[in-house]
Amino acid sequence: xxxxxxxxxxxxxxxxxxxxxxxxxxxxxxxxxxxxxxxxxxxxxxxxxxxxxxxxxxxxxxxxxxxxxxxxxxxxxxxxxxxxxxxxxxxxxxxxxxxxxxxxxxxxxxxxxxxxxxxxxxxxxxxxxxxxxxxxxxxxxxxxxxxxxxxxxxxxxxxxxxxxxxxxxxxxxxxxxxxx
Amino acid sequence: xxxxxxxxxxxxxxxxxxxxxxxxxxxxxxxxxxxxxxxxxxxxxxxxxxxxxxxxxxxxxxxxxxxxxxxxxxxxxxxxxxxxxxxxxxxxxxxxxxxxxxxxxxxxxxxxxxxxxxxxxxxxxxxxxxxxxxxxxxxxxxxxxxxxxxxxxxxxxxxxxxxxxxxxxxxxxxxxxxxx
Amino acid sequence: xxxxxxxxxxxxxxxxxxxxxxxxxxxxxxxxxxxxxxxxxxxxxxxxxxxxxxxxxxxxxxxxxxxxxxxxxxxxxxxxxxxxxxxxxxxxxxxxxxxxxxxxxxxxxxxxxxxxxxxxxxxxxxxxxxxxxxxxxxxxxxxxxxxxxxxxxxxxxxxxxxxxxxxxxxxxxxxxxxxx
Amino acid sequence: xxxxxxxxxxxxxxxxxxxxxxxxxxxxxxxxxxxxxxxxxxxxxxxxxxxxxxxxxxxxxxxxxxxxxxxxxxxxxxxxxxxxxxxxxxxxxxxxxxxxxxxxxxxxxxxxxxxxxxxxxxxxxxxxxxxxxxxxxxxxxxxxxxxxxxxxxxxxxxxxxxxxxxxxxxxxxxxxxxxx
DNA sequence: CATGAATGAGCTTTCATTCAT
DNA sequence: TATGAATGAAAGCTCATTCAT
Numbered sequence: 001x002x003x004x005x006x007x008x009x010x011x012x013x014x015x016x017x018x019x020x021x022x023x024x025x026x027x028x029x030x031x032x033x034x035x036x037x038x039x040x041x042x043x044x045x046x047x048x049x050x051x052x053x054x055x056x057x058x059x060x061x062x063x064x065x066x067x068x069x070x071x072x073x074x075x076x077x078x079x080x081x082x083x084x085x086x087x088x089x090x091x092x093x094x095x096x097x098x099x100x101x102x103x104x105x106x107x108x109x110x111x112x113x114x115x116x117x118x119x120x121x122x123x124x125x126x127x128x129x130x131x132x133x134x135x136x137x138x139x140x141x142x143x144x145x146x147x148x149x150x151x152x153x154x155x156x157x158x159x160x161x162x163x164x165x166x167x168x169x170x171x172x173x174x175x176x177x178x179x180x
Numbered sequence: 181x182x183x184x185x186x187x188x189x190x191x192x193x194x195x196x197x198x199x200x201x202x203x204x205x206x207x208x209x210x211x212x213x214x215x216x217x218x219x220x221x222x223x224x225x226x227x228x229x230x231x232x233x234x235x236x237x238x239x240x241x242x243x244x245x246x247x248x249x250x251x252x253x254x255x256x257x258x259x260x261x262x263x264x265x266x267x268x269x270x271x272x273x274x275x276x277x278x279x280x281x282x283x284x285x286x287x288x289x290x291x292x293x294x295x296x297x298x299x300x301x302x303x304x305x306x307x308x309x310x311x312x313x314x315x316x317x318x319x320x321x322x323x324x325x326x327x328x329x330x331x332x333x334x335x336x337x338x339x340x341x342x343x344x345x346x347x348x349x350x351x352x353x354x355x356x357x358x359x360x
Numbered sequence: 361x362x363x364x365x366x367x368x369x370x371x372x373x374x375x376x377x378x379x380x381x382x383x384x385x386x387x388x389x390x391x392x393x394x395x396x397x398x399x400x401x402x403x404x405x406x407x408x409x410x411x412x413x414x415x416x417x418x419x420x421x422x423x424x425x426x427x428x429x430x431x432x433x434x435x436x437x438x439x440x441x442x443x444x445x446x447x448x449x450x451x452x453x454x455x456x457x458x459x460x461x462x463x464x465x466x467x468x469x470x471x472x473x474x475x476x477x478x479x480x481x482x483x484x485x486x487x488x489x490x491x492x493x494x495x496x497x498x499x500x501x502x503x504x505x506x507x508x509x510x511x512x513x514x515x516x517x518x519x520x521x522x523x524x525x526x527x528x529x530x531x532x533x534x535x536x537x538x539x540x
Numbered sequence: 541x542x543x544x545x546x547x548x549x550x551x552x553x554x555x556x557x558x559x560x561x562x563x564x565x566x567x568x569x570x571x572x573x574x575x576x577x578x579x580x581x582x583x584x585x586x587x588x589x590x591x592x593x594x595x596x597x598x599x600x601x602x603x604x605x606x607x608x609x610x611x612x613x614x615x616x617x618x619x620x621x622x623x624x625x626x627x628x629x630x631x632x633x634x635x636x637x638x639x640x641x642x643x644x645x646x647x648x649x650x651x652x653x654x655x656x657x658x659x660x661x662x663x664x665x666x667x668x669x670x671x672x673x674x675x676x677x678x679x680x681x682x683x684x685x686x687x688x689x690x691x692x693x694x695x696x697x698x699x700x701x702x703x704x705x706x707x708x709x710x711x712x713x714x715x716x717x718x719x720x
Numbered sequence: 721c722a723t724g725a726a727t728g729a730g731c732t733t734t735c736a737t738t739c740a741t
Numbered sequence: 742t743a744t745g746a747a748t749g750a751a752a753g754c755t756c757a758t759t760c761a762t
């Protein structure tokens with residue numbers, strides 16, 4: 001699994017071969033198929049782990065405590081999780097469009113993430129700390145707000161400026177962009 | 181080209197075969213290779229056209245006229261362009277991670293788009309209609325704000341609610357999310 | 361035909377394409393097939409012309425006149441004919457092993473040439489100017505004596521030293537190699 | 541390798557397909573590519589073995605012992621080696637003109653063979669058993685003397701009369717053809 | 721008669737997967 | 742359980758040839 005993760009992160013699903021994964025793991029091809037049904041299967045397993053890692057870092061907001069720092073902390077952990085180990089690269093570039101099953105897993109992942117954001121928005125609206133308004137599309141927008149800079153950094157091959165990104169996201173969340 | 185666009189949009193680069201493209205176009209395999217060097221080549225051509233379509237709908241802001249409606253109109257055209265014909269699906273899912281050349285083209289595309297957004301932010305700051313602050317990461321965030329809902333709609337196989345999205349984006353741009 | 365000859369001489373039968381021949385001749389592909397049935401056909405025609413050229417330069421020996429100079433002159437003309445225009449390259453490298461028909465043509469060509477040499481040997485023996493002995497294999501040996509240096513020059517891409525070759529051949533013919 | 545040798549000998553490089561080689565060997569196409577990079581590669585390997593076989597049978601002349609029988613023995617072994625297994629067919633018809641690399645290998649082969657002959661001629665001249673005179677072209681002529689009858693037999697599809705050929709070559713070597 | 725776009729059979733090659741050891 | 746040689750379906754691509762214009 002760890003070897004597969006490295007190989008998929010480095011080469012992507014299509015350019016990576018089972019042979020590469022086996023070589024990286026130091027086992028024979030047959031051994032691979034004793035543990036995984038197919039290349040597709042291990043990729044799905046790797047992706048699932050990555051999704052769990054990403055979703056796992058988000059901590060539910062405690063409404064009794066100050067909210068803003070909790071949101072910031074969540075965003076920061078999220079960004080770090082996605083930026084680590086090419087997780088973003090695999091999840092955002094490779095996982096989409098593989099096949100129906102893969103897309104379903106991806107939909108579930110995003111559905112869960114967006115659901116959490118939307119729930120947070122609703123709770124925030126109820127508490128009066130989030131502006132009222134439609135939440136479904138807004139949740140998707142917020143997801144993109146965080147995801148896109150990570151994707152761009154991966155595409156450019158640059159390290160991500162996590163603090164800067166958290167600050168930028170925070171600014172947009174708090175006050176938008178336009179004045180007046 | 182039109183046939184290839186349909187096939188790549190439907191099946192993706194890897195699942196689509198030259199045979200599929202030829203069948204869709206109603207020509208023989210040899211005919212294909214009279215016009216394109218390789219499967220990779222025609223995909224690059226399709227992607228390039230899509231990129232041009234997307235970038236082409238963005239009209240420079242006229243600072244003499246009211247700015248907000250112009251921004252809204254740009255966002256709306258952009259969203260429609262990306263949502264049409266699975267452009268988003270191809271550009272966001274298939275084009276990334278193919279090879280070095282493809283990634284370079286993608287970087288150029290995003291670089292141009294982000295550059296435009298950043299320039300607009302700077303101009304807006306100079307005019308006093310955009311809050312001051314860092315612009316590079318913010319530009320990426322704004323790109324994600326628009327891109328992600330389109331991607332999600334494509335992933336879910338739903339039609340995109342363009343007006344709703346434009347409204348949601350507008351809301352975030354104007355006032356952010358958080359109160360106080 | 362002239363264009364085909366150039367192309368086949370330059371590229372060989374297999375690496376040359378009908379497209380190359382047409383480009384060299386400045387005509388369209390369809391035009392080519394108005395005059396020749398196939399690539400194989402025009403190659404056969406080119407080869408036939410070359411064979412005729414080679415065989416045509418050999419002049420029957422006039423037994424009334426001094427014989428040695430006539431033989432030398434024949435060898436020299438033969439060498440020049442084979443060395444010119446990559447004739448040797450086409451005849452010796454490309455024409456063999458194409459298909460049954462091509463091999464048959466080649467057999468006829470060599471059969472004729474070897475027959476001429478053998479007849480000359482027999483006549484010479486009758487006249488007492490050629491040592492007695494078996495003639496069939498000897499004729500093949502003599503053919504090789506002339507052909508091989510031409511082939512080697514073509515393979516090495518060097519110009520052939522015609523005078524030197526004629527002298528060397530003459531020396532072997534007259535006195536062999538070994539002493540005593 | 542053995543199967544490939546048979547197939548290349550029978551069909552030639554261009555008419556032989558990897559499929560034929562695999563069928564002859566009784567293995568699947570994939571198996572072939574586990575051992576050889578390409579059709580070109582295995583052909584080069586086959587040719588190399590053939591070249592080594594041919595060059596390997598030539599034994600250096602021992603100047604202390606009678607020379608003529610040694611030369612005859614060498615020629616005989618050479619002829620047998622080239623005549624066996626369609627070695628001549630592959631080496632003389634198929635190997636030439638494939639590509640730059642193949643021609644280079646062929647040049648090396650012939651260069652080595654001609655070099656050996658030339659060295660033998662020089663040694664013979666020093667020992668006074670070979671007539672004085674130019675050696676480079678003469679060496680090529682002698683090569684042709686032996687090679688051509690083998691080639692002709694292969695082309696005609698006849699078995700080669702090895703003893704007759706050795707005798708004919710011997711006659712030419714010793715006394716040439718012409719009298720007086 | 722010249723054209724050249726269209727053709728499609730057939731080639732080489734790849735690689736996920738199997739299975740006897 | 743680990744192995745890795747063997748597998749073969751399927752892909753991309755070439756090029757001699759045809760035929761409507």
